[in-house]
Amino acid sequence: xxxxxxxxxxxxxxxxxxxxxxxxxxxxxxxxxxxxxxxxxxxxxxxxxxxxxxxxxxxxxxxxxxxxxxxxxxxxxxxxxxxxxxxxxxxxxxxxxxxxxxxxxxxxxxxxxxxxxxxxxxxxxxxxxxxxxxxxxxxxxxxxxxxxxxxxxxxxxxxxxxxxxxxxxxxxxxxxxxxxxxxxxxxxxxxxxxxxxxxxxxxxxxxxxxxxxxxxxxxxxxxxxxxxxxxxxxxx
Numbered sequence: 059x060x061x062x063x064x065x066x067x068x069x070x071x072x073x074x075x076x077x078x079x080x081x082x083x084x085x086x087x088x089x090x091x092x093x094x095x096x097x098x099x100x101x102x103x104x105x106x107x108x109x110x111x112x113x114x115x116x117x118x119x120x121x122x123x124x125x126x127x128x129x130x131x132x133x134x135x136x137x138x139x140x141x142x143x144x145x146x147x148x149x150x151x152x153x154x155x156x157x158x159x160x161x162x163x164x165x166x167x168x169x170x171x172x173x174x175x176x177x178x179x180x181x182x183x184x185x186x187x188x189x190x191x192x193x194x195x196x197x198x199x200x201x202x203x204x205x206x207x208x209x210x211x212x213x214x215x216x217x218x219x220x221x222x223x224x225x226x227x228x229x230x231x232x233x234x235x236x237x238x239x240x241x242x243x244x245x246x247x248x249x250x251x252x253x254x255x256x257x258x259x260x261x262x263x264x265x266x267x268x269x270x271x272x273x274x275x276x277x278x279x280x281x282x283x284x285x286x287x288x289x290x291x292x293x294x
């Protein structure tokens with residue numbers, strides 16, 4: 059059904075970077091359809107598809123998260139979001155003619171406000187360091203100038219659906235509990251035993267815990283609003 063909808067759409071927006079490989083493989087007609095592939099806009103490709111499942115209808119966690127060395131969560135990259143917005147605006151303008159300027163101008167104003175908030179924090183010398191149970195919002199944290207203190211061996215194990223060694227876990231726990239880290243980033247859809255222990259360590263050491271899922275939360279109306287909320291948390 060989704061493939062049929064894609065085939066009939068005037069404009070198709072794809073995340074790319076292996077996240078929605080099924081859509082990238084759809085039989086789209088580039089002569090009639092405008093295809094916005096955010097991964098292509100960013101020059102990011104993946105050698106393997108991102109695998110993910112989310113909670114089932116009974117609320118049971120069925121989330122399976124694996125993307126190898128490529129981070130496909132491009133909606134957490136302010137640069138990718140801007141490029142995608144520009145491409146989508148151009149596509150609507152080309153297909154519909156006039157009538158898209160008002161919405162585009164309003165969005166650009168909101169984006170400029172977001173950038174101004176980040177630049178103000180940079181000018182004030184706000185610096186943050188973090189540990190992440192997975193690299194879901196690393197694009198955003200990099201944009202904010204935050205320093206990733208997560209041990210590479212721990213990140214590699216999590217990204218490949220492996221289990222960190224006892225030594226990796228202890229090292230990561232020590233870092234989270236120490237004075238060099240301000241933030242812990244967790245994905246509530248991926249709270250296994252290791253993530254829970256890191257979460258407990260962050261609570262015990264009074265660190266800011268940022269919870270980020272792959273879907274827009276129910277209490278957020280827009281992507282840009284969500285990015286703003288996370289940014290304010292990180293910079294507080």
